[in-house]
Amino acid sequence: MSRWFELKLDFAEAILLKKAVRVFTQVAYSDRELPTSVFNNVIPNNADLHLSPTMILLVSTNSHFRFPEMTTVLAMKPPCSSVSRLLCSKSCRTLCVSLHRLKCLLERNTEDSVTLYGDEGAVDRIFYEIGDDDGIKYSSTLPVISLRDQIQMDPGFVGSEYPMRLGLSSEIFRAFITQSDSHGFKVHARVSQTQVVLRVVNNEMVFRPEPGICEIESDGGRYPFVLKFDLQHQRAFLNAAMLSEMVWILKSAELITVLSFPIVGLGNLMFTQLNPAAPN
Secondary structure, three states: OOEEEEEEEOHHHHHHHHHHHHHHHHHHHOOOOOOHHHHOOOOOOEEEEEEOOOOEEEEEEEEEOOEEEEEEEEEEOOOOOOOOEEEEOOOOEEEEEEHHHHHHHHHOOOOOEEEEEEEOOEEEEEEEEEEEOOEEEEEEEEEEEEEEEOOOOOOHHHHOOOOEEEEEEHHHHHHHHHHOOOOOOEEEEEEOOOOEEEEEOOEEEEEOOEOOOEEEEEHHHOOOEEEEEEOOOHHHHHHHHHOOOEEEEEEOOOOOEEEEEEEOOOEEEEEEOOOOOOOO
16 A cells, blocks of 8 residues: 555544544534524535645634634644654645544544554545554544645645734633623623733623733734634633633734634644624
């Protein structure tokens, strides 16, 4: 067999990937306000897996007529440990796969390393193995729905510049999101050099800059600035924050807001609504 890519993750990385993919499925299949039946045949259950020699992107976009479109991305740059490795002979290849099937495969692992690889003789599937130094304990495949080759990877908003940045500790972020649950859907953060005011309708919290707790960064000293994001995927945000020490709310020059959850030992889990004109 001729492997065109191989991704090996040690046990800790495999568990982090499993938890990150759970967040993807929460965004794709559920919402805190609407019953699952509303999403039947509306929310896609697929994701694009972008592979290159230096980076992996897992991307899923969902939309519903009542909410702005949400895109979720996991950006990985293995190796993160002495065991893990990424090999890829393509400059960029994108595979469309079932998010649900990927989640089911990852859920089978509880204590071992994981290897995913592609073979040039069977490009309609990704091979999946669980094992340790004694050998393979479980193997299966992840069907490839479609495939396309590109000259180079387009990282999209993952590779954008964000001149306005607000970092909150995971604990503070989770506390505010939980406390705001019954107040509304839209978070407003007004950021100055001396304080941050987080507000959902009439629920408000004020923070002063403090390293590791509340960090404010603005290229060119552009203050004050306002950050906004929706809470229709509250559970996904809370579980993403559980994987991260700091949560970053980023704003680009094009006024796109991104929630970024750096996951030590795996990569970066990011959310954005690429349609800021959509109704609140």
